[in-house]
Amino acid sequence: MAKHIAAKVEDIPPGTRVSVEVAGRKVAIFNVDGEYFGLRDACPHMGGLLSEGVVIGLVEANKPGCYNYSRGGEIVRCPWHGWEFDLRTGKSRFDPKRWKTHSYDIEVGDGKEMHAETVDVSTEGDYVIVKF
Amino acid sequence: MPYPPVGAIDCDLHPAVPSIKALLPYLDDHWRDMVIQRGVHELDSISYPKNAPISARPDWKPEVGKAGQDLVRLRKEALDGFGTKFAICNCLYGVQLLYTEDMAYAFARAVNDWIATEWLDKEPRLRASIVVSPQNPDYAAAEIDRMAVDKRFVQVLMLVMDEMPLGRRRYWPIYRAAERNGLPVGIHAGSAYRHPVTSVGWPTYYAEDSAAQSQAFQTTLTSLITEGVFAEFPELKVVLLESGFAWLPAHLWRLGKFWRGLRMETPWVDRHPLEIAKDHVRLTIQPYDAPPRPDDLEKLIEHFDSDEMLLFSSDYPHWHYEGNNAIPDGISRALQNKICYDNPLATYPRLKEAVT
Numbered sequence: 001m002a003k004h005i006a007a008k009v010e011d012i013p014p015g016t017r018v019s020v021e022v023a024g025r026k027v028a029i030f031n032v033d034g035e036y037f038g039l040r041d042a043c044p045h046m047g048g049l050l051s052e053g054v055v056i057g058l059v060e061a062n063k064p065g066c067y068n069y070s071r072g073g074e075i076v077r078c079p080w081h082g083w084e085f086d087l088r089t090g091k092s093r094f095d096p097k098r099w100k101t102h103s104y105d106i107e108v109g110d111g112k113e114m115h116a117e118t119v120d121v122s123t124e125g126d127y128v129i130v131k132f
Numbered sequence: 133m134p135y136p137p138v139g140a141i142d143c144d145l146h147p148a149v150p151s152i153k154a155l156l157p158y159l160d161d162h163w164r165d166m167v168i169q170r171g172v173h174e175l176d177s178i179s180y181p182k183n184a185p186i187s188a189r190p191d192w193k194p195e196v197g198k199a200g201q202d203l204v205r206l207r208k209e210a211l212d213g214f215g216t217k218f219a220i221c222n223c224l225y226g227v228q229l230l231y232t233e234d235m236a237y238a239f240a241r242a243v244n245d246w247i248a249t250e251w252l253d254k255e256p257r258l259r260a261s262i263v264v265s266p267q268n269p270d271y272a273a274a275e276i277d278r279m280a281v282d283k284r285f286v287q288v289l290m291l292v293m294d295e296m297p298l299g300r301r302r303y304w305p306i307y308r309a310a311e312r313n314g315l316p317v318g319i320h321a322g323s324a325y326r327h328p329v330t331s332v333g334w335p336t337y338y339a340e341d342s343a344a345q346s347q348a349f350q351t352t353l354t355s356l357i358t359e360g361v362f363a364e365f366p367e368l369k370v371v372l373l374e375s376g377f378a379w380l381p382a383h384l385w386r387l388g389k390f391w392r393g394l395r396m397e398t399p400w401v402d403r404h405p406l407e408i409a410k411d412h413v414r415l416t417i418q419p420y421d422a423p424p425r426p427d428d429l430e431k432l433i434e435h436f437d438s439d440e441m442l443l444f445s446s447d448y449p450h451w452h453y454e455g456n457n458a459i460p461d462g463i464s465r466a467l468q469n470k471i472c473y474d475n476p477l478a479t480y481p482r483l484k485e486a487v488t
Contacts, residue, residue, distance in 0.1 A: 061399035064360025065301075068399075082393030094392045095404070 001131050005111050009126045012036070015073070019051035022130050027104055029128060030055065030087050032073045037087035038104030038130055039076070044092075048080035050101065055087070105131040134463070135214075135456040136444055140472035141483060142219035144320075144373045144416045144445035145210050147251055148200040149175075149225045149243065158242035158249075163235065175226030175239065179322040180450070184338055186419075189451035199449035203254055210448040211257050214456055218476075218483055219446070220286060220318075221260040222373060223247055228266060228291045228324045236265035237275065244279050252284045259483065261289035261318050269302060273309035280313035286482040287316050287371065292348045293323035299352070299359030311365045314481050316414070319352060321345040321374035346421065349375040350383045353413065354405075357387070362412045363400040369479055371414045374450075376421035377442060381435035384409055410438045414479050416445035417460070417471060419452040426462030433467070443479060444472040 004022040006029055012018050017030040019041050028041035028051035041051050057072040074087045084093035090103035111127035136142075149155060152174055156164050166172070180187040188199030192209055200206060211219055225243055230236040243263045251258050262279040264272035272288075279285045288310045290298065298319065310317045322345075328334040330344040331351070349372055362368060384406040391401060401408070422429050436442075446458055459468055477484045 056396065059396040059399045061360075061363075061402075064364050064400045066400070077393075084395060092392075094395050 001105075003107075003109075003114060004130045004132070005114050005127045006038075006106075006130045007128045009108060009128055012128060017051050017055075019049060020130075023132075025132070027130055028076075029106060029130070030076070032087065036106040036108065036128055037074075038106045039085065039087065039090050040102035040104070042101065043078040043080065043083060043085075044099055044101050045078065045081060045083055048078040050076050050078060050085060052079045053077045054079070056084075058086075058093075107131065134459045134461070134468065136216075136446075136459055136472050137468060138215040139217045140214060140444050141476035141480075142210065142214060142216045142446045142448070143371065143443040143476055143479075144222055144318075144418070145206070145219050145448040146200045146224055146450070147203075147206060147221050147247070148198040149223065149246070150197055150201040154250075155239070155242045155246055158245040160238055160241075163238040163242075166235070175229065177224070177226045177229055177322065177325070179341075180224065181338065186342065186451050188449050189454075192449040192451075203251060206448065207255060210446055211255070214446055214458070216257065216446075217473075218257055218259050218486070219448075220480070221247060221251055221258055222289055222318060222320055223260070223263055224320065224322060225263070227263055228294065228322075230265075230267065233265065233268035233271060236267045237271040240265045240272075240275050241278075244275065244285070248279075248282060248284070252282075259284050259286045259480075261285065261287040262315070263289050264306060266290055266294050266303065266306065266324075269305040273305040276306070276309040276313060276315065280309075280315060283482050283485070285315075286480045287318045289318050289320060291322040291324055292319050292345065292352050292372075292375070293325075293327065293329060295324065295326050297352060297355035297359075299355030299357070299361050301359070304361070304364065307361055307365045307368055311368045314367075316369040316371050316479055318371045318373050319349070319375075321349075323348070345374065346376045346379050350379060353380075353383070353409070354387055357401060357405050357408055358391075358398050360398065360400040362408050363402070369412055369414060371416065371443065371479060373416050373445070374419060374447060375415055376419060377415040377417065378422040378432060380409065380413075380415065380441075381406065381432070381437075406437065410436075410441065414441055414443050414475065416443050416447070418445045418447040418458060419450070420460050422460060422462075426460075429460055429462030430464075433463070439467055439470050440475055440478065442467075442471045443476050 006020045012031045026041040053076040060068045090101045092099035227239045
């Protein structure tokens with residue numbers, strides 16, 4: 001699995017996201033309270049850019065009228081038709097087995113000795129790195 | 133069109149209350165006095181006007197009185213006529229139209245006692261639905277508990293158009309009582325006329341009213357699913373009566389499409405609406421609203437992705453077909469057997485108990 005520098009850490013502060021092209025792949029990277037998540041930046045439905053979607057929490061119910069809210073900011077809704085995807089897995093909420101978008105492992109590192117296509121790698125600072 | 137196989141179970145036929153006088157012996161003393169003192173007239177609704185051809189097939193129409201009011205004729209024309217093993221009486225009388233909860237409750241009790249005495253006691257092949265007053269769901273639940281003791285009552289009966297969409301929690305005491313007693317809820321075409329019968333306002337012609345019924349069923353089914361009736365009452369079955377059925381796959385695809393994007397509004401809807409309907413919803417086949425060519429009907433049935441949803445109904449004495457041709461062309465013999473026998477037995481546990 002190769003590592004690819006996708007962005008500088010300071011480019012994606014908590015609560016934001018970016019869309020980057022890495023080795024020919026469009027990747028949406030989300031920062032949720034310092035934790036990074038990477039999804040293929042295309043809804044499996046019709047290709048809407050997930051990087052432009054609104055993030056919400058996970059809403060579950062054990063009965064009607066019950067709204068169990070958890071994992072704030074970890075569910076993105078496609079801007080086109082509202083489909084929800086779990087930032088941790090790329091799986092859709094309505095049919096997680098059949099409908100999902102690719103999920104990428106992300107890590108933060110100093111980027112030393114790594115090639116970067118779209119980021120100007122300087123000698124100082126940390127980088128967000130996509131693995132695939 | 134084929135005949136139903138002998139021994140079919142007819143899930144919708146209509147004995148008629150001949151006149152309000154027939155119910156007087158079954159009303160409480162107070163309400164009997166009130167009917168007379170207030171001059172309460174017949175509680176027939178405009179859903180089935182007497183002269184509308186659909187209301188009575190010509191050969192089932194008596195010279196005098198209403199079609200379906202005479203047991204001897206119903207026995208000969210519907211039960212012997214189709215060779216049915218059981219037939220479920222859905223009595224359409226204007227109980228649901230009344231504005232007073234108390235009088236509606238009194239009439240519901242009277243109609244149920246009248247059905248038990250005048251029909252079920254006299255004809256062992258007949259079963260019946262419990263008429264309830266949705267004006268007060270607690271009263272309706274009490275009536276379900278009262279009548280459910282009699283195992284010949286196999287279902288609860290409501291009209292598709294009431295004060296509000298039937299999924300609302302206001303109605304849940306009815307569903308709770310139905311589930312508790314192991315009874316499906318039958319939802320029949322018709323209206324309490326609290327609102328126009330179309331969602332865009334009052335129509336001009338009877339044909340518009342009739343055609344609009346399937347829209348009401350679509351909206352009602354949507355309400356039951358989105359409000360979470362089947363999540364709250366996982367054992368509940370709903371039977372749509374005189375609903376047509378051709379609309380179901382297309383409507384639920386449409387609902388499913390919106391559910392995918394708006395799932396978080398109704399998180400208790402945990403799977404596609406069609407999957408929920410396959411588990412909980414059944415539909416009677418008359419009046420038949422599917423395509424006339426057998427090949428097209430086969431394709432349509434495939435879209436249900438289930439052979440368990442359709443139930444045979446004669447809809448006696450309403451006029452939708454001639455002779456015994458109550459089964460549309462294009463339904464295989466195997467599916468006919470499911471529709472006429474297996475599916476009704478699975479839907480109505482009390483019929484199954486009677487068979488075994």
